[in-house]
Amino acid sequence: MAGASVKVRGKVLALSNLDKVFYPESGFTKGQVIEYYRRVSRYLLPHLKDRPITLNRLPDGVTGQRFYEKNAPSYTPDWVKTFPIARSNDGSMIDYILINDLPTLLWTANLANLEMHPFLAKAPHVDCPTMVVFDLDPGDGADILRACEAAFLVKNLLDRLNLRSFAKVSGSKGIHVHVPLNSAVTYEASQPFAKSIAVALATEHAGFIVAEMPKSKRAGKVFIDWSQNSEHKSTVAVYSLRARVDGPFVAMPVSWEELHQAVAREDGRGLFFTPEAALARLAKSGDLFAPLLKLKQKLPKPFLQLMKDPPKNSPLGGALESYRRKRDFSKTPEPPPSRLGSASANGKLFVVQKHAASRLHYDFRLESSGTLKSWAVPKGPPYDLNERRLAMAVEDHPLEYARFEGVIPKGEYGGGTVMVWDIGTYELIDGNYWQGKLHVRLHGKKLRGEWILVKGRDRSGKDNVWFLIKGGSAMRRLSPKQEDSSALTGRSMEKIAHARDAVWHSNKENPQAALEIRRAAPALDLEDLPRAKVEFIEPMLAEAVSELPENGAQWLYEMKLDGYRCLAGKDKRGVKLWSRRGNLLTKDFAAVAQACAELPDDTLLDGEVVAIDHRGKVSFNLLQHHRSQAQAIRYYAFDLLVYQGRSLCDRALVERRKLLANLLDGMSEDIKLSESFAAAPADLIRSAKQFGFEGIIAKRKHSLYKPGKRSGDWVKFKVHCAQELVVGGYTPDHPFDALIVGCYEGGRLHFVAKVRNGFVPRVRQEVYQKLKALVTDECPFANLPEKRRTMWALTREEMKNCVWLKPQLVAQIEFTEWTPDGHLRAARFAGLREDKSAREVVREAI
Structure with missing residues (x-):
């Protein structure tokens, strides 16, 4: 078998068995696999960067035995980056490979890693997926076109939630729908969201969609696999080869219009891409999945709430449980762990709070897994290189606590004055919390540079002893004024204690007393606020x-x-x-x-x-x-x-x-x-x-x-207004673009709107079947053509593209308002009203 030693960007690779056939049906060899990954690397690598990879190895090709490998092999070169992740069952570590460069990509391909299966999250934030994925898998008796129809149902539901989605053909017979997030979210929110979408569609389309795992229930249906949105699961990458016997085919992004055309033609052959076809398409059209790398979106709030109030048996619930137990939130004005804070677009949040409780200390906090990991540092952060300070790990705090500045009443846990001494974002350079080492770079208003948290040992057996060490280089010490000034408001500890503007007493026994306290609250002290000019600010x-x-x-x-x-x-x-x-x-x-x-x-x-x-x-x-x-x-x-x-x-x-x-x-x-x-x-x-x-x-x-x-x-x-309207025509497309609707005035039908929005593929097809039987040569609208050209009007020229119908069908149409010239603004299809007679439809009062 042929082999070769090649140098790729300074790294020497020993490639082996290059003429070994991996895909017998097409004769595609191991050498061609490696060459494909070399040529596609500029498009593929951005989608793999920093994502732990599960290797899918087939040393004897697609007809041989395959095995999945998570741990980096013992012979992994030292230049291959890896990232340790704890196993979900016993807590031991798995060193996942990170395919961040071309040498690593080709090295894994030489291991017969035919398919690339990355995590949905990036290291080091492996608990924070950057996307949600729906794997639409046709069961026996269904095909890729059936998966396309299911994909449109998913897309329509996501559209209604104001979430953009992107489709890719899996390289097999399925479709993957990706929803980019790139925002502060964990699997505690993303998996329930994905499941709810799948279950909702399975409930509404029980004869077509299934959201349950057993294959016995999938015959003739499309299974929406939501379970891949999990911390220890991976999904085949875009531009990855697939290990199919009839291949090779590529997991390839496609436009929604391409899926629509395939369904309309009832021909799914154009949805399978060979490596050469994939490379030619990329050279012509570029990376259709590029928006997934940067597009920021948020899940609906009820699912984000799960990151704050997770089930009791979840890791996050346990992390916050000790914090909950120590605080009575009817008394303590610290925020309960119920609302989501947010990380910066440029990194995760860190905060240092100066806390004058029974003893003055500094609370050092890092955002992690939807909470604030926290340490009490009695002497504050060190400034000199290699200087270390005792840092006692304390209970996790909710993210909202990061901006709390005020007074905790005496007699309550943590009673005293709290200042936001510094706040900003941090990058994790190395390590993780469970290994007992965190090397971070801080980007704060006061602290800028590297610090290292290392877990220590305590002779008394306590497990919460850490040390905060200055890394990188020394930092100039702050002035006494800077040491005693808030990073948020510029106030001193004395001013914060005097203002008591964050003190909140909840007195359920005596509402009048609580009201008196609120009335007695001090007025806003403008001198404590930062100066600002009157100039344009981007609105919230x-x-x-x-x-x-x-x-x-x-x-x-x-x-x-x-x-x-x-x-x-x-x-x-x-x-x-x-x-x-x-x-x-x-x-x-x-x-x-x-x-x-x-x-x-x-x-x-x-x-x-x-x-x-x-x-x-x-x-x-x-x-x-x-x-x-x-x-x-x-x-x-x-x-x-x-x-x-x-x-x-x-x-x-x-x-x-x-x-x-x-x-x-x-x-x-x-x-x-x-x-x-x-x-x-x-x-x-x-x-x-x-x-x-x-x-x-x-x-x-x-x-x-x-x-x-x-x-x-x-x-x-x-809030949309709505009323019934008569369908008198449509503009053709696949199968139609817009309905032309109106109502009766003085016994004559008057055109009022073109309705394009509100249709899912299934409904559009169902409506079209009813339209076909009503086609006529005569326009039923008495007020057409309209002379004045507006965004709502139908002119003589536009009427040439219309198909007219006998005015028998009635539709429920939602809209925002009537325009003065008798048109509807923002019209949207809500459904057909078979219980209504067309002749009874007139303009309703609002």
Whole structure:
């Protein structure tokens, strides 16, 4: 058998048995396998980088015996990177290979590792998957086209959750749907999310989808395998070869349109890619999976909550249990482990809190596995190289505790003053917590550089003795003023203790006493806040949700106003209005600018400019096209970002709102406070529909203002109007692009909307079957063609592309509002109404 010794980027590889046939049906050899991986490496390696790999070795090719190998072999070269991970059963370590470079990739290929199976997470954060994966596996009697149909169902459900998804053919007969996350999430959230999607679809499509493991239940159906979203499981990588007897084929990304065309043609042959076809496609189209490397998305909040309140028998539940036991959260104003904190986009969170409890010490905390691993350092962090300080491991804290600064009442656990002494992000250079060594690089406001945590031994037998050691290089010591100043507010320990602005007494026995305490709380001390200029700040954004949070004790609710997002600022130079993108709106809304001239200097508001119609309702159409016809143009302010030259972004929302309400009291009618409501979400939704609001915004009462971030601390719920409409035509595609709908006025059918949204592949096909029987040559709409070209209109030219129908079918259509010229805005298909007569469909009052 032929062999060769080659040098690849400075590493010598001894390649063996290059002419050995690995795929007998095609004659594809081991040498061709290695050459394929060399040529595809520029696309493949970014998707493997830092991901532990399970080797899938077939030394005798696809017809021989295969074995999976997790532990790096004893003969692994020292230049091959590995990462240790504890076994799930006995805690012993497995050294997984990391394929981070071309020499390692070719070395593993020479081991007959035909398939690349990486983790969904990256080292060192192996508990934090960067994506969710759904493996759609057709059972006996089903094929890849059936898997495509299932993939569209998954995609549609993900679309409704505002999550982008990407498809790849598995290289076998299945489809994989990937949902990139690249955000602070653990498997405690991602696996239940994946399972819930699978179970929901299996319930709704019981004759087509199955979410259970037994193969006996899969015949003729598609199994949605959600179980791969697990800490110790791996999934075949994009651009990996597959070990199929009829191969080789490649796991290849495809567009949703390609899957759609395959289903429409009822031909799945184009969904199998040989190595040469894969390389040619990559050269032409590039990496369709490149967005998975950077696209940041968040799972719905109920699943993120599982990271904070996991089951009692989960590792995370145990990690926080000692913290829960020591604190009575009806007394202690430290946050309970119930809300999710977030890591920075550039690394995980670290914080050092100066804590004057029974003894002054520093609490050193690192984000890990959804908690804050914590050590009490009596003398504070060391500055001199190799200097070490005692660090006693204490119970894990919830992530929210990282920004707690205030006073814990005496008599309660940890009673005393707490300062956020330093905060930032960290990188793990080497080691892990369970090995008893953590070598980290800190990027804080005070601490910058390398420190090492090493577990020690205590003669008394205690297991919590560690040492914090300065690594890398020495650091200049801080000045006395820096030592006694908060990284968040600049305050000293004395000022924090005096302010007591984070003290929260929950007195359930005597609500009046609690109210008196709140009234007696000290006013905001502006001198303690950081200075800020009045200039454009990227507005904080809200995440879309399918249901509103119910806990009124933690949330404020506002009506979602359908207007232009607008920052309003005033300084000595005058007033400026900025759009969400930073464009100036001052001249466009002169009356609003004039009203804002009454604001104090160096003040910046966030809010919405809206148009009010003759009925007193908000109208986006008037704002956009007919401002002169509006009864009023008003600015509704909902947040205060800068006040008298001081930034309020790091203060709680309730504090900002209280100051805003006082500020706007007695000002011009053209600038109003956007009111918050204390009501049940269901009541708010009914009111929003009744009064024509776009939806509801819910905000955490203690949320900070995070410029440019779409934070889960603010969420939005859209309310859609709906009514029945007659289907009078469609625009053709695969099988149709949009329904053309209308209602009767004076006995004649009038066109009102083109409806493109709201269809899943199955429903689209079902609707199309009903449309085919109603095709006619005559247009049923009396008001067509429309002369004025707008985004909603149907002109004579556009009508040439329409297929007309006998007006017999009735559909339920959701929308946001009627436009003044009789069209629907944001129309969406909700379903067919076979119980309704088409002739009875007229425009309904809203």
